Amino acid sequence: MGTAFALSYLVGMFASVIVGRSRAGISQRGRLSLFTIFGSLPWFLTQMASMVVWPAFLGVWLARGRPESPWQALTTGGGSLLVRRRTDR
Template sequence: MGTVLALGHVIGVAIALWTFNARAGGSFWHGVPPALILISPEWFLVSAGKALGWEITLAVWLLRGQPSSPWGVRRGSRSGRISRLSPAERAAREREMRPA
């Protein structure tokens, strides 16, 4: 039973990293490229920490009402660096993502 729980946690870490990448504006179908990790180390460290404790992260996210990710690529960014967005930038991103 311990093996099943440990395997479930490891699979959850992989899924959490995949989801954090997609919510920050990355691709759901490609892994996090090493260049992105090097260009956005603070995003990677925060995401890795949240992924290791994904069970707690999921509970907090659900309790807060499933807010959008505070991380993303700024509009007009030439480097593609993921950084923490201001509330106005997050609102603009959410407006763009809504179906017309």
């Protein structure tokens, strides 16, 4: 029983990473650079929190009616990737 719970929790953690990157507009390929992580710190910290307590984040997201992601991936002039809050709302 404990093994099934642990495996489902790990699968949920992995799925939260995939969903978080996809909703922000980041491909699933490759790693994030340190510039992207530190330049997008609010997004990164939110993603880390959602990965650890993904059942709570999933419940809140469903209770709110599955709203659109507030994050958007942007490419800088130098070709680096940054994630910022959407401004087109």
